[in-house]
Amino acid sequence: MKKIINDPSAVVDEMVKGLVFAYDGLVEQLPDTNVVHRKADKNGKVGLVSGGGSGHEPSHAGFVGKGMLSAAVCGEVFTSPTPDQILEAIKASDEGQGVFLVIKNYSGDVMNFEMAKDLADMEDIKVEYVVVDDDIAVEDSTYTAGRRGIAGTVLVHKILGAAAEEGASLEELKALGDKVVSSLKSIGLALSPATNPEVGKPGFEIGADEIEFGVGIHGEPGYRREKLQPSASLAEELVTQLKKEFNWQSGDSFALLINGMGATPLMEQFVFTNDVHHLLQKEELDLAFKKVGDYMTSIDMEGISLTLLKIADSKWLDYLNAPVTTIAW
Amino acid sequence: MKKIINDPSAVVDEMVKGLVFAYDGLVEQLPDTNVVHRKADKNGKVGLVSGGGSGHEPSHAGFVGKGMLSAAVCGEVFTSPTPDQILEAIKASDEGQGVFLVIKNYSGDVMNFEMAKDLADMEDIKVEYVVVDDDIAVEDSTYTAGRRGIAGTVLVHKILGAAAEEGASLEELKALGDKVVSSLKSIGLALSPATNPEVGKPGFEIGADEIEFGVGIHGEPGYRREKLQPSASLAEELVTQLKKEFNWQSGDSFALLINGMGATPLMEQFVFTNDVHHLLQKEELDLAFKKVGDYMTSIDMEGISLTLLKIADSKWLDYLNAPVTTIAW
Amino acid sequence: MIKVETAKKWLDLFIEQLLENKVYLSELDTAIGDGDHGNNMARGATALKEKLAEKEYDNLTDLLKDTGMVMVSKVGGASGPLYGSAFIEMAKAAKNDEQVALADLLQAGLDGIQKRGKAAQGEKTMVDEWIPVIEDVQNNQLTTEKVDEYVEKTKPIKATKGRASYLGERSIGHIDPGAASSGLLFKTMLKAGVADE
Amino acid sequence: MIKVETAKKWLDLFIEQLLENKVYLSELDTAIGDGDHGNNMARGATALKEKLAEKEYDNLTDLLKDTGMVMVSKVGGASGPLYGSAFIEMAKAAKNDEQVALADLLQAGLDGIQKRGKAAQGEKTMVDEWIPVIEDVQNNQLTTEKVDEYVEKTKPIKATKGRASYLGERSIGHIDPGAASSGLLFKTMLKAGVADE
């Protein structure tokens, strides 16, 4: 394992300290926690909290700030944060109108955030939440823990963040969040695995000439392995999967997010973007919002994911385009 | 070579098209060139043009937009762009007050940009330039091509961009640029080489347990190889080198840029940032501006660089903090 | 009645076993999960060791409750809230009935796990360890061999809960890591003599 | 007088050699530069081939000027402006003096290279190839062997210009890639019979 770190078990602590130092005008660390909380003034809006295991930087701390999250809870690498830390984030984010949680759909995350909600209830803080499950690589059946939450989560942060900033109530955020999540689908692929510093070796093995479709952001297995192929073929596979799910019509309006997994350079992300462009052009979709870069990574995994959000309400575009003050949006 | 690309020799073309598609509200591609030009209104300010070989994304196209560059010229991978393309960028960026060029100090870049300046002179466009040579890993003597331009270049873009937006004249930009460059120093290290897609194999070889100090952003050799060591030791080496150059006093004011080389995850960048923080705290420096992330990469190199800019004028901080509308600042 | 000293001995042995089996449990989790179960439980065990060294416990409720709180706040992942809920529910049962029988205590723990995780028997989770163990405790038939047997029996199950469910058929043939850590819990329970009281 | 047909043959052969030696030139550049010299020159060669196929040239000036423009606009890197300047300056010399001698033509090219790149002899660049070659042309002594010899002679030099200068002492022992591509230029010049006119 070749990494710029010190003690592998201290990586999250040191990373959070480094981040908060670098952006101390924007964020602060809540004492004795790995919660990154924004410094923006409180004005009685609903608090917006997200988080999860670390290793997905800039998610989620990079999206804390005016117009997006109130706080992000940074768990150990690839491990859901604990309810006590989430509770601290909720308490710090409450401005009197309750707190809304954005949870990625993993058993651990859902359980820990739900426990935190129970604890917050006992302190009379109203809490609602949405569980993001955008990864269509996973079969959505009662025989799995359901679809995973991946890069699309960042669009949920953005839309809900703008709505909260605008004064949406907890109930409105819940309705909006549910609607956005049901319109959101993503799918990814990996060229190489991530190495969790605490584990010290790659999360899976893959041939020098192989890629895997549908790998999760913690290295969860995908749905198919194939030989390496040109970017245009990779794009075609992912677009085809999304098309099956959305059943779109020509003229439908979408937001597009192309996301690097951490070690895939922007050069490749933009080449892939160009291929996606050609494919979606043929489908005559209206791509009303677009973004490309590292938003929901998997440490040092090489790979890419493609997210589409069907725009059900033009207000969503305003929310996506609203200005923010964050590290990474 | 495992990359998300199509034809290796078409990488730059496709990348530029992908970028311009993704951010078509912000930038446009000049016809028959790989010049990325901003869409912002022209108001008679001095144009600001940069560029160089590709492979350093988000540099330079990611910094095109209101408050920073007017245009970026994207050469082939690691190869300086040609004078005709630079000339097109100059012509598109001229708003009547001349155009200022930010050149990184490589023989090829300097010669091509100078030729473009000669061509622009013939078209009666006034052109001035600054050559950035912030890489202290290279001995600054008449026996080399001089110090290389690396990550610090992005701070030059930002400061000059804000000054130009504010209405600074070509001469004022020249004076400011020279002063900023003489106050700017960077140094980097690599854990692994970049693979230029057109070459198809890594730019250099390095052991699984080795790091190299002072490697350039095209894989130019550094000044020393050592065994892999904790982030804190790496930070100490780079800070020590910068200290020797700056001869700083406690209380001196600096801007800090920590830059990932492309395949180094933010997790590691922030751990390293935390170590740099401790070292500079001991030196009692005033870190008046800070930024961490991928700004001047070397395709898929693993590594990091540390840049310090001595703040000679508090106006520079205003320029660094001025709002911009770009892809990547 | 379960003496607090015996329960303390149980937890000390459990901590010891978790630390000893850190790599093994993570390896099990690498095969069908994300490879952190051993690290998660070891992080909890280290914190619990510190916590239990801080004070003398004179009642079962406080001991179990503190254990539950440490699990919840230090383990993280899926297993943190599950073990946490188990111990917190056991603490409640001990508070409600000072004379609570071991089987009833464990049943309260299992209820906590199932309320939180919503897994039924046969989904390849720690629940598949707890259910047969509690039955044996009820019938005074639990042995170390049986504990191991139940862990082993999670192998042929296809996972439908937790991270392993993403693997579908490919989860078959592997031991469930949470069942394995629960196996350590029950073997140390036998060793400490909790079942003999 | 250099006939335009002979010069055209020279350039055709040069293009062919650049394409054939693409990998070799890049390998030389990998050792002491950034590994792209072959790709840069091949990109230029391909573009030049297209350009020269477009029209019939009836004078040396146009042929050399177009070649220079293609070099400048297609090669990039350090070698683009250098070869570009060389050919553009040669075009100017041919325009000023239709009867220009080969040595004077090449000297104009070298002046272009040195004006642009500011390298003197002994800095381990293409200049170290051009200078002795021009001298030999002047004395009617240039042979293929000598061209190769001058390329070889860049090996022991320590680079003080261009990318190789970053290597300092470590640049010693390697052929300069730009000198090697210039070697191809001069060998194809001999082969085309430009020197015999």
Ligand SMILES: Nc1ncnc2c1ncn2[C@@H]1O[C@H](COP(=O)(O)OP(=O)(O)O)[C@@H](O)[C@H]1O
């Ligand atoms: N819904 C659930 N109900 C019961 N146990 C579960 C459930 N989900 C997961 N588990 C248990 O948790 C174990 C994994 O724990 P761990 O690896 O620490 O957490 P994570 O899966 O979040 O990485 C599984 O082996 C399984 O026994």
Ligand SMILES: Nc1ncnc2c1ncn2[C@@H]1O[C@H](COP(=O)(O)OP(=O)(O)O)[C@@H](O)[C@H]1O
């Ligand atoms: N200042 C200079 N003067 C003359 N020749 C130079 C100079 N700098 C570089 N060269 C030549 O250019 C060659 C490298 O060209 P190339 O690899 O195409 O460009 P780059 O160095 O930009 O990658 C060197 O081998 C050398 O012969």
Ligand SMILES: [Mg+2]
């Ligand atoms: Mg986990």
Ligand SMILES: [Mg+2]
């Ligand atoms: Mg080059």
Ligand SMILES: [Mg+2]
């Ligand atoms: Mg796990």
Ligand SMILES: [Mg+2]
């Ligand atoms: Mg080169």
